[in-house]
Amino acid sequence: MSQPEVPIDVDPATGIWTTDGLPMIYVPRHYFVGVQTAMEDALGSEVYRQRAYAQGHKAAWEWCAAVSKVRNMRGLDVFNYYMQRVSQRGWGLFKPEDIDLDRGTGRIRLDNSVMALHLGKTGRTQCAMYAGWGPGGLEWAAQDMGKPVQLTAEETQCVSQGHAHCLFEIRKA
Numbered sequence: 001m002s003q004p005e006v007p008i009d010v011d012p013a014t015g016i017w018t019t020d021g022l023p024m025i026y027v028p029r030h031y032f033v034g035v036q037t038a039m040e041d042a043l044g045s046e047v048y049r050q051r052a053y054a055q056g057h058k059a060a061w062e063w064c065a066a067v068s069k070v071r072n073m074r075g076l077d078v079f080n081y082y083m084q085r086v087s088q089r090g091w092g093l094f095k096p097e098d099i100d101l102d103r104g105t106g107r108i109r110l111d112n113s114v115m116a117l118h119l120g121k122t123g124r125t126q127c128a129m130y131a132g133w134g135p136g137g138l139e140w141a142a143q144d145m146g147k148p149v150q151l152t153a154e155e156t157q158c159v160s161q162g163h164a165h166c167l168f169e170i171r172k173a
């Protein structure tokens, strides 16, 4: 085992944690997945997936916008740093593949998704909450590079369906 690669600053007065200048929290996986499952039960699968996608997209965009200023980074470097950071924070190992902003295509391979690991084999894709992360981060990078594009993504295979890893396919919206 090894220690986290993400630096965490703790304000001793407030107890607030920050990384890359953003407030962060550290939660047990069973709690986080339990909240997702409860939301899906309450909203129904379709609405839950739409809302989870939208929130993930928004959060990725906002993270990239904030961290680009703090780290003085631009464009796709910010997106790649985002993929590195979410991987280092324990959400699973995210690996972008064949990203092409001009064509608006690419894939993100995800190993060890917390949703799939926790829920096990369910026979369906379980990682909807991650699906907006790639498009949100890539759309931010594209507009930062002066060539805005609208993207969407879908989880096309999931460990919960018995696949070896999860995969998100990105395309123009």
Ligand SMILES: [Zn+2]
Pocket: 113, 116, 125, 126, 127, 155, 157, 158, 159, 160, 166, 167
């Ligand atoms: Zn999955």
